[in-house]
Amino acid sequence: MTVEHFLTYLQHEKRYSSHTIQSYQTDLLQFTDFMQQTFELPLTEVKYVHIRNFIVALMEDEISENSVGRKLSALRSFYKYLLRENVLSSNPMALVKAPKVPKRLPVFVDEGKLDLLLDSEEFFDGSFPSLRDKTVIETLFGTGIRLAELLSLKETDINFYESTIRVMGKRSKERIVPIGKTLREQFRVYMELKTLQNFDNKTTMLFVTDKGAAAYPKLIYRTVQRYLTYVSTQDKKSPHVLRHSYATSLLNRGADLNAIKELLGHASLAATQVYTHNSVERLKTIYKQAHPKA
Structure with a gap:
């Protein structure tokens, strides 16, 4: 089961916008590259500890809390999809928590x-x-x-x-x-x-x-x-x-x-x-x- 299958599912069944699908694709490819280069793991063998390492790497690169949260949201949807398709029996995202995002008021022009x-x-x-x-x-x-x-x-x-x-x-x-x-x-x-x-x-x-x-x-x-x-x-x-x-x-x-x-x-x-x-x-x-x- 590939990332491409998941993106197709988002497009045709969930009816996500092309912009959202593009964002999911970018985030999932970044995660895929990290897992292959750091642990030589396919996405179906990833565990909680590996995802934690990914989060740490993002924070060390000074990626904002909002961006990290968005990437984790993409991963959460992806692994929920793999469970739904019976590709996995347990969800590695189950214990993962996104970093706390500081509250910001919406910016507006008077x-x-x-x-x-x-x-x-x-x-x-x-x-x-x-x-x-x-x-x-x-x-x-x-x-x-x-x-x-x-x-x-x-x-x-x-x-x-x-x-x-x-x-x-x-x-x-x-x-x-x-x-x-x-x-x-x-x-x-x-x-x-x-x-x-x-x-x-x-x-x-x-x-x-x-x-x-x-x-x-x-x-x-x-x-x-x-x-x-x-x-x-x-x-x-x-x-x-x-x-x-x-x-x-x-x-x-x-x-x-x-x-x-x-x-x-x-x-x-x-x-x-x-x-x-x-x-x-x-x-x-x-x-x-x-x-x-x-």
């Missing part, structure tokens, strides 16, 4: 700064690439969707009459996300200009490159980083920061946590509750600034 960016004519010149970039920022902040979800959007996923978009989330789970009037009109203007470009490349994808091909992750990352630099000095500037900004703005304005969970496409409420910490910190700041006894 909505006032984002409004300043999106309302200013200084940063967008009206060209097709500029209009696409603005629409990307508006979409990420206006819907809270993930990068992969943004890239999978088609023009037909936008319902102008209902003011909604259809989003294909993790594990091919579909959800409907409402959009505001500003974003709806932004889509309309962008799509009209996109049609006028007469691209040779015909794609059904909503977001495209300057030459009309389907947009790709690095293009969106560069776009977000470039424009957030104009209004934010924080180190982290990514599409996911705009997702955090969306959720934090909703919570600060009184949105129900369960509603935010549905809008974000979270599988459990625990993933959404992390945003409450940002709101508590904001309330503490307001209290310290405004209350005479603070």
Whole structure:
């Protein structure tokens, strides 16, 4: 039973995204190489002690706790699969614990700064690439969707009459996300200009490159980083920061946590509750600034 069989299982039965499968493949190949070079062991003969050695090696290489945890998650899924297929009778991951990850609050950009960016004519010149970039920022902040979800959007996923978009989330789970009037009109203007470009490349994808091909992750990352630099000095500037900004703005304005969970496409409420910490910190700041006894 090979890693390839496992990845095929994740793709066709678990319906994992291509990004997740790529990450699992990278982590499992790294683990395979380590076991072969250090112990000359196939993955089916690995024991708890060997995995502990792998963790120690990662920590010595100063790999972050988050990255180590992700690699162990891939191994945990892999060995659970081998048990399911009766390749193994015991799980070498059973006693393995991931290193404790320090709690970090989600990084977000203040909505006032984002409004300043999106309302200013200084940063967008009206060209097709500029209009696409603005629409990307508006979409990420206006819907809270993930990068992969943004890239999978088609023009037909936008319902102008209902003011909604259809989003294909993790594990091919579909959800409907409402959009505001500003974003709806932004889509309309962008799509009209996109049609006028007469691209040779015909794609059904909503977001495209300057030459009309389907947009790709690095293009969106560069776009977000470039424009957030104009209004934010924080180190982290990514599409996911705009997702955090969306959720934090909703919570600060009184949105129900369960509603935010549905809008974000979270599988459990625990993933959404992390945003409450940002709101508590904001309330503490307001209290310290405004209350005479603070």
